Amino acid sequence: MEYESPKDEKTPNTENSEENQWSRRQFLVGTAAIGVAGAVTLFGRQSLVNAARSVFGSPVSSGTVHLYAYDYYYIPNYMTWRVGDRMEVIFQNQSHTHWHEWTMGRHVNEAYFQAFGNLPADAWQEDFWDGVPVTLSDPYGIDNFVPNQAIVTYVGPKAAYNIQSGGDFSPTLKPGGSLHLSFTVPNKPGLWDFGCFVQQYIHYRTGMRGQVMILPA
C-alpha cells in the first residue's frame, strides 16, 4: 500500500475528481456509530428495553390473553396484570418440534444451572400459583400438568390433562398443543418471572422467559 499524505488527497487529479471523493469524517463517525449501536444491541438490549418500559409504562392486559411459546421465547414476554382482574390465558405451543411449559414464580435457584450436581424440578423458590384458584379448559396436546399447590378446577375429562405431581405449577404442551387457564389475578402484586424449564433448563437459559408486572387493585 502506498502511503499517501493528507496533502496528496487534496490534490485534484483526473481519477479522484472531487465528486468521487467521499468524506473521511463521515466515514469514521458513521462506522464508529454503527459499531457502538452494534455493541449496544449485542450486550445492552435488555437494559434498553427496561429503561423504555420504565419511562413509557406498559398497557394493562385483562380478559383473554394469548401466550405463545416458540423455540425459545414467549410472545409476549412481558405483561402487566391488575389484582382482581378476571383473566383467561390461552397458552399455545407454536413450536413444530419442542415441548414447552409455562411456570411462573420468583427467585429461580441458579445454582442448579451449574454443570454439576442434581437438577430438581422445582426451580422457583416461590411459586406464583400457590393457593390460587384456577380453571383449566380446552386441553389439546397436553404432555403433562403439575398442579403443585394451586386450587385447580378441570373442565372435561381429567384424563386429557395427564395430571402429574412434583415441581412447580406447570402445564407442559406437546408441539402444537394448547390450554386455557382462567383465574382472577390474586393479591400478589409486584414483578413475577415466568419461564420454561423443559430439557433441564436449556430453554430457560437460552432465553425462554418473561415477566409479569402485577399492579395493586
Add this chain to the structure above:
Amino acid sequence: MTNAPEQRRSAALTPANYRAVRFSMLFFIATQIVPFVVLFEAKYLYDGSYVSPQADQGFGVAGAVLMALSAWVAWQALRARTGPDARERVATRLKVAAGLGLLAMLTVIYQWGLRYASPQGRFGEMYYVISGADMVYAVVGLIMVGIAILRNARQDMAPERFWTAEASVYFWVYVALAWIASWVVVFLL
C-alpha cells in the same frame, strides 16, 4: 502508475480473456454439480428408490420436457449470433427460452400447491428440497438470461459484449440438465 490504465479497464474482452472467463464459467458450473450429487445421495439414503404414488408423473415429464426444449432454444441463440439481423434472432430465442423455463417453473409451483406430499415425510422432504434447488438455480439462470436480453437490446453484438449472453446460456443449459437429472431421480428412480 502505468500509463493509461483507464484505457485498459474499459478495453474489450480480448481472445485470451475470453478463453479465461469461459474456462472459469465452465469450471464454476462443474462445481455446481456437487450440490446435486449431495442431494441425490441424500435422496437415495433417506428413501431409496421410493416414489410417492400421489406424485403426478405427467407434470414431472412436462417440466423436464419444457426445460429440455428451453435449453435447446437457448443453445440455438448462440448459433444465431452471426449473420444479418443477429440481434433480433438472438433476442427472440433467448425470450422463448426464458418463457419455456418460466412455464416449467410454473408446473413445479402448481405441484407444490397441490401439497400431495408432506414435507415431514421422507419422500416429501427430498421432493421439496430437490425441486426447490432446481427452482433456485432456475431463478438465478432466468436472471442471467434476463440480463442478457436487456443487454442485447441496449448494446451491439460485438463478441466481447456477447459473452454475457453466452455465459447465461451455458448456465441455463446446466440448469436444464440438473432439472432433468432431478426429474429422473425424484420421479423415476
Add this chain to the structure above:
Amino acid sequence: MAHAMTVPESGHAPRPRKAPMPPVLRAFLWAAIGFLLLNTFVIAVDPFRGHPFVTGPSVVFGWVGAAIGWLLGIGLYDAVLLPLMGFPTRWQERQQGWRRYWEFATDHKVIGLQYMMFAVGGFLIAGGIAMLMRYELMTPYLTIFHYPSNYLTAVGIHGTLMMFSFATVFMIGGLGNYFVPLMIGARETVLSKLSGIGVWLVPVGILTVLFSPLLGEWSTGWRGYEPLAGQDANGILFYYLGVLALTMSSLIVALNLVATVMFRRAPGLTWGRLPLFVWGQVTVNLLMLIWFPEIQTTFVMALLDKVVPLNFFTATGSPLTYLMLFWLFGHPEVYIIAVPAFAIWNEIIPVMAQKSLFGRQWAVIGLVFVMMLSGLVWAHHMFTNLRNSEILPFSFFTEMISIPTGFAYMSAIGTLWKSKVRLNTPMLWILMSMFNFLIGGLTGVFLADPIVNLQLHDTFWVVGHFHYTIIGSMVFSGFGAIYYWLPKLSGRTFNETWGKTLAIITFLAFNLTFSQFFLLGLHGMNRWVPAYPAYLQPMNFEVSIFAFILGAAFLGNILYIGYCWRNGAQAGENPWGAKTPEWFTSSPAPRYNFPVQPEIVGSLYLYGEGTKVPVVTTALGELAATSRATQDPQFDWHDYAPDGGGVTS
C-alpha cells in the same frame, strides 16, 4: 456533507452535486433496507401467531436481502450492475489513496489487502473471544458467562470466525490474491470484478456470525453439529448464513486464482517452473472448489431442517449423515488451511539459505498428495460413532497422510542441510512454524490410533492438537510470510531486533499455553465445558495467564507490522535476494504489476554459482504463455466477431 468538498475551485465550476456517501455507510443503509423489505414481505406472507416482527423464516430471507443490499451499496450497483445491464455508469476505479480499500475494487493487490484487513479483523474479534473463554476457565464455575449456553455460543463464534474468516481467508484470499498474480508474472487476475465482489462477503459473514446471539444462543461450535443444533435457538441460523457468505467468498477466490494460474502465467512460466506458493494455492483452490459447494449444500439442508422444519438430521432422520457430510468437507478444510503454509516454508527457506531447493518435485508432489488423501480421512473425527471394521481404513489413511506431509519437511530440511542460512525474522517464524506443526502432527498420530482416540476424544488433548496444527502452521507461517513480504507490500522493512523479540515471545507463549492443553486433556479436562472439576483449576489458571500473554504477543506483532508499514526504513527492491517474479517490479507493485511483460527463462529455485537470473523483462506482448495466439499461428481475433470485428461500442 459539505466538508467533503475540499477541492479548490477549478476553471469551470462542476454542476453542484452532493458528495457521495462513504460506500461502507451506504452499504449498511442499503443492507438495512434490503433486510426490512424481504423480512416484511415474508412476515406478510407467513405471519406467526402473536405477530413477532422477526421470525426464523423471515430472518433468513431478510438476511439475503441485507447481503444483496450490502453488496450493491458497496459499489456493485455502479460498478457492475449498471454496466452489466448496458446502462452508462459514472463509476471509475480509484487508483490511489486509502479510500480505495473501503470500496469496491478490481485490483488484485487492493483486494488482497482487503482480504487481509478483514481476516485480521476476524482474528482480533475471535481472539478477543478466546481471551474471554480463558478468563472464564480460570475458575471451575461460571463467572463472566451467566449460563453454559453463553459460553458455548462464545466458543462457537470463536471457532467459526477463526476457521472461516481468518484461517481460510488470510493466506488464500489475502496473500493468494496479492501474490499469486505477481508470482506468475500476471498483470491482473481473470475474474477481477467477481473477486472484488467476493471480498465484501467477508464482512457480511463476520458480522452475521458475530451478531448471531441476537437470535438466541447456539451450542454446536464451528461445526454446526446436528442433531445438537436441533435444540438450539435461532442463533444457529446466523451461523449457517454467515458461513454461507464466507465460503462463497472463498469459492470466488479459488475460482479466480485457478483461472489466473491457468491463463495468466508469464511466457516461460511452465507448470514445472511454477513457484511453490502458487502450487500450494492451486491445490487448495481445487480442494475448495470440490468441497465448499458440498458443505454449502449441507448447511442449506440444515437450515431448512430448522426453518421449515424438515427431518434430515434430527433424531428421526439420520444424524450421522450430517457428521459424514460435515467432515467430508471438514478435514479437507484443515488442509486448505495448512497446505499454503507448507508451500510458504519451501518458498522462504531457499531464499534465506541462498541454496537451491532440495527435491523441488517432491515438495510439489507432497502438496498434491496431501490434497488427494485429505478426502479419504474424514471419519477419523467420528471414531466414537463407528464400528471397528469401519475405523481401520480411516486410521490407516490418517497415518498415511503424514507421508506426503513429510515431503514438505524433507525439502525444507534438505535445503537447510549444510546451508549458511540467514536466521532473520521471517526465517525464525518459518522454523517455529515447522516445529509447532511437527508437535501438532505427532499428537495427531496418537489421535489416529483408534484406542487412544476413544480415550482422548472430546478432551483438551484434541484442542491442543488442532491449535498446534492450525496456529502452528497457518498463523506462524502467515506472520513469517508477512515479515518476508513486508518490503514488497509496503516498500518498507522492519527492525530485526524487534521482529525477532516479538517472534520469540509469541513462540514461547504459544507453546506454554498449548503444550499444557495436552496435559490438561490427559488429566480429564473436557472440551465444551465452562465449569469443570476443581482439581483442574491450578493448571487452567496458569494456562490462562500464558494465553493472555499469547494474545498480547499476537496483538503486538500486528501493531508492529502496522507501524513498520508506515514508518519502517526504506527497503531495497529485492532485499532477500529472491528469484521469484514478484521481486522483479517496484515495491509496492504498480497498478498492472509489471511495466512490461516479464519472461521466465530459468528455474526460480536454483541458487549458487552458474545460475542465472530467471526473470527477464523484455517488452513482449501481454499475452500469457498458454494463450492461443502464441500457440496457434492461424488464430485470429476476428474469428470471434460476426462482421469482422468492425463494430465496437
